[in-house]
Structures are given as C-alpha cells and as structure tokens.
Amino acid sequence: MKTVIMGAGAMGSLFGAVLTLSEEDVWLVGRGRDHVEVIQSKGLTMEEKGKIYHIRVNITSDVTSIGKADLVLFFIKTYQTERAVSDALILQKEDTIFLTLQNGLGNEEAICKQIDRKNVILGVTGHGATLLEPGRIRHAGWGKTHIGELDGKITDRVNHVAQMFLKAGIETEVSQHIHDLVWEKLFVNVGINALAAITGLKNGQLSDYPETMRLLESLVSEAVEVARRKGIRIERDPLERVKAVIEATRENRCSMGQDLDYKRRTEIDAINGAVVREAKQLGIPVPYNQMITGLIKVIEKTF
Ligand code: KPL
16 A cells, blocks of 8 residues: 655654554655755654654655555645645545545545545544654654544445554554544644643643643633534543543644744644634634634734
8 A cells, every 4th residue: 555645744754654664655745855855865763752763764845756646644734735635636546545634623625625525534643743853753642543434434445544554553443433533633632732832831731730721621611512512422521531632642742832833834723713713603602712813823923
C-alpha cells in the first residue's frame, strides 16, 4: 500500500516515521524547506520515551514526483486543506483512499469539495508530537486513533488501513460512528489548545492550576451543549476524556501552542471558532469560546 502524507509537520512526520519503521511504502510531502532538506540529507530524528531514532523517511516538496497513491493522509493545517487537496489530485487513481486525521471541524467538507465522497474516510488521533527543530520531532503523547467510513459501514479498505496502523504500533479502532468521534476529539482541542497556547503551558501543566481547569471546564461544557443540541451522540463523559488526554500527552506542547510559539496562523477557526459558529446557528451563547477565539485572533494579528 503506497501511502502519501500531505503535511510534514510534527504529526505528519510522526506518522511518516512510524510507518517507515514498520516498512511501509510512505512518502511525506512538506513545504518547510529546512525540514525537507534536513530529512533528505540526514533523515528524520525522532525522540520517543527517552530513545532517539534516526529514520530515512522519503520526503519531497514536489508532489508530482511520487506517482499514484493507494492512501493519501492529510495532516496539514485545517486552513490549508483545500489547497493540499488540489495538490493531491495528481496522486489519485480510481481506488485511492483519502483520509483526514486533522483536528477540528470542516475537513470532511473541504476534502469532499474536490474528491468523491466514496473515496474519503475520516479519522481522529490522540497522539501528540512536537517539532523541535528542522528534521527533529518528539513523540510526546499517546492515545487511540479511530477511523471510519462516512456512512458508518465497516469495509475491507478501512480495516486494511487500521491493520497497517496497528502493525506500526498506532493503536487504532475502526468506528461506525466516526462523526461522533470527530466531535469527541473536538472537545479535547476546544479544552486544551487555545488555553495552553495562550498560557504557554504544556498540556499536563494545565491541570496544575485550578484557574486553567475552571476555564477548560467552561470551554468544554459550552461545546458539549452545542453538540447535544446538534444531536451528536456523546457516550463518554467529555470532561473526563479531556482530562485523560491531558495526562496521556502531559509533556506535549499542543499544536496551537507550537503555532503561537513560531508566530504561525493557528487552527482556531476550526476549533473554538467552529463552536462559536455552530452556537450562533443554534442561537445559544458560548461566551468562553467566543472570548478565547477573539484572544487568539488578536495574537495572530500581532505577528
Ligand atoms: O490534538 C492535539 C493537539 O495538540 O492538537 C492534542 C491531542 C491535544 C495533543 O497535544
């Protein structure tokens, strides 16, 4: 199975690394010149649980040089999805599967603008990774990955992708309710990302302060109310789940935190901003999410 990962940031590089270690045929497509050049010349360095791995990962910034793919995995920022999908069209053959493991809401819609829905599968992952410097990442958080067909059917192809991930050590489950799990992951990002980004904390440090935990609870409960009103099935206690992710990714600086640290645009519109948009349609107030979205947007404007 030839897999092409669109996006060679921390998470794309992590999946590229572990799939390569598992002897899969994988290509990373990245835009950061320094990162691509270091990996091309010296390989990718991955720190994981105190060990250091040097991995020869295939990487290019020229997607046209790869040929056709069996699986295209999107790990780009949410606001880059449409452009990345256009770039990835050249990889497509009749049965190519397009899978997103990105954060936030709206990725499915962005992909399906250009790709037939029957070729798209959805997913979420609880892993966390930090880009330390060009060519070097730290695997700093573990959690389950869920993938599923848009119509909830359990198919051979989705099982096949899950098997490939499992073989690479990525704990993966196939879900018949992947849209509910996208919201479940949204609760995690709604609670952790903007709050950790603004305070400069690592995920685990959020639970060291009663103030951050109170804010987190308010952010998450607003999002849960929006989800309930939209008819999303919520099986596990969302707050307990967010707390569990904080523990499992203690040492990680969340993706939005890394974005602010490097003065990059964030995914706020697809996370807390998405809660604000959905709440507006439902006519319910979400003051905490509105405020934190505004704060992140102001910080972005100062870059
Ligand atoms: O998804 C993440 C992110 O950083 O965006 C978590 C799971 C919170 C890991 O940091």
